[in-house]
Amino acid sequence: MEKSADILIVGGGCIGVSIAYHLARRKAGRVVLLERGEFLGQESTGKCAGGIRAQFSTEVNVRLSLASIERFERWEEELGFPLQFRQWGYLFLLTTDELEQSFRRNFELWKRLGMKAEWLTTSDVGKRFPYVNLEGVQGATFHQRDGFGDPNDITQGYAKAARREGAVIETEVTVTGIDLDSTGRRVVGVRTDNGEIAAGSVILATGAWSRTVAALANVDVPIEPFRRQIITTDKFDLIKDPWPMTVDLSTTLYCHRESGGVLIGMSNEEEPPSFNQTFDEEYGEKMLMTAMGRIPLLEHASPRAKWAGLYETTPDHHPIIDKLEPVTGLFICAGFSGHGLMHAPAAGLVTSELVLDGKARSIDISRLRLSRFSDGTELADERNVI
Ligand SMILES: Cc1cc2nc3c(=O)[nH]c(=O)nc-3n(C[C@H](O)[C@H](O)[C@H](O)COP(=O)(O)OP(=O)(O)OC[C@H]3O[C@@H](n4cnc5c(N)ncnc54)[C@H](O)[C@@H]3O)c2cc1C
Numbered sequence: 395m396e397k398s399a400d401i402l403i404v405g406g407g408c409i410g411v412s413i414a415y416h417l418a419r420r421k422a423g424r425v426v427l428l429e430r431g432e433f434l435g436q437e438s439t440g441k442c443a444g445g446i447r448a449q450f451s452t453e454v455n456v457r458l459s460l461a462s463i464e465r466f467e468r469w470e471e472e473l474g475f476p477l478q479f480r481q482w483g484y485l486f487l488l489t490t491d492e493l494e495q496s497f498r499r500n501f502e503l504w505k506r507l508g509m510k511a512e513w514l515t516t517s518d519v520g521k522r523f524p525y526v527n528l529e530g531v532q533g534a535t536f537h538q539r540d541g542f543g544d545p546n547d548i549t550q551g552y553a554k555a556a557r558r559e560g561a562v563i564e565t566e567v568t569v570t571g572i573d574l575d576s577t578g579r580r581v582v583g584v585r586t587d588n589g590e591i592a593a594g595s596v597i598l599a600t601g602a603w604s605r606t607v608a609a610l611a612n613v614d615v616p617i618e619p620f621r622r623q624i625i626t627t628d629k630f631d632l633i634k635d636p637w638p639m640t641v642d643l644s645t646t647l648y649c650h651r652e653s654g655g656v657l658i659g660m661s662n663e664e665e666p667p668s669f670n671q672t673f674d675e676e677y678g679e680k681m682l683m684t685a686m687g688r689i690p691l692l693e694h695a696s697p698r699a700k701w702a703g704l705y706e707t708t709p710d711h712h713p714i715i716d717k718l719e720p721v722t723g724l725f726i727c728a729g730f731s732g733h734g735l736m737h738a739p740a741a742g743l744v745t746s747e748l749v750l751d752g753k754a755r756s757i758d759i760s761r762l763r764l765s766r767f768s769d770g771t772e773l774a775d776e777r778n779v780i
Pocket residue numbers: 404405406407408409410428429430431434435436437438439440441442443444445446567568569570599600601602603607622623624659702703704705706727728729730731732733734735736737
């Protein structure tokens with residue numbers, strides 16, 4: 395195993411590999427990434443739905459999305475590897491006055507930021523998306539540049555490009571300690587189950603496990619794990635492609651085309667935080683019933699696979715991208731609250747800027763600082779969470 399690194403990244407999900415690529419392409423010295431799993435992207439990244447969208451309620455999330463969508467659109471040109479990215483849009487169905495008002499405000503923000511989103515009436519939805527049961531639907535928003543991409547293509551693309559640029563990526567290595575100097579205020583390396591590595595800087599990209607890993611350096615980061623579930627079906631072609639990612643925010647139901655069938659997701663908001671990743675059959679039944687209620691044609695689809703993974707959630711549903719003060723040389727990029735895949739390109743870019751230039755230049759990420767949870771600032775939560 396490597397003995398030293400200029401910059402060491404812990405965690406090989408989509409966020410860690412994106413950071414490795416962005417640092418390596420700037421020739422940031424010896425960049426080493428350690429992942430405890432046998433393969434990269436086996437945790438939240440590999441269990442996610444692949445949704446990519448800009449329809450968020452806060453400016454920083456929209457900016458992270460737009461910067462990332464632009465990069466997904468020219469992925470192959472930039473990285474030299476293919477990406478399955480279908481820009482079939484996201485359709486948000488609005489079924490309450492509160493949601494409608496909140497999306498009216500979102501819509502103004504989106505226009506200001508240059509998005510070409512559409513506001514649809516109930517009858518527009520019926521005409522364009524006849525598979526939707528319109529019961530309770532008061533309106534909808536649609537943004538064509540949204541869609542879904544393959545998490546494996548994204549992870550492997552960044553990992554291969556990072557290696558090509560000189561980064562070293564090691565799997566099956568668990569970080570068990572973070573070493574500080576004698577003042578306890580500067581990071582000097584990490585301990586692992588396979589020896590020690592000296593490092594000038596350490597970046598935590600450890601997703602749902604970030605609170606535990608940051609605690610190794612005596613820093614608290616409020617990121618909690620929440621179980622989230624997905625069901626996919628056998629071949630299903632009763633709805634014509636391209637059908638967009640269809641979201642019913644009031645129930646958190648979302649569906650999209652997946653490998654010739656359908657992917658159905660829904661968030662159990664009663665779920666307490668835990669690292670439990672077993673599939674809850676009872677909630678799975680509720681997911682299917684809700685899906686058939688909103689999209690009756692799904693009665694003809696047969697469930698094929700089901701699994702659970704973890705959301706890495708912060709109290710305001712925004713990531714934390716920051717230095718982990720008071721420890722110099724320690725950084726974090728985690729807590730995407732269920733939106734990390736779609737933000738991976740921008741997150742890797744701004745983290746590389748923070749580490750190498752002392753400040754993110756591409757996007758203002760001051761909203762994402764760790765101290766927002768303790769400095770008394772009142773910041774709006776992200777409301778469009780599914
Ligand atoms: C069911 C579900 C659906 C989702 N749908 C979407 C979606 O549609 N769109 C979207 O953008 N996002 C979605 N997400 C969220 C998305 O998956 C995450 O936000 C994203 O994958 C976070 O990436 P990450 O690299 O931070 O975390 P992870 O992919 O979890 O990677 C963190 C890595 O750190 C490693 N690690 C932890 N501790 C250590 C240690 N001590 N030493 C070494 N390695 C360590 C872990 O093994 C893991 O591989 C979904 C998530 C779930 C569960």
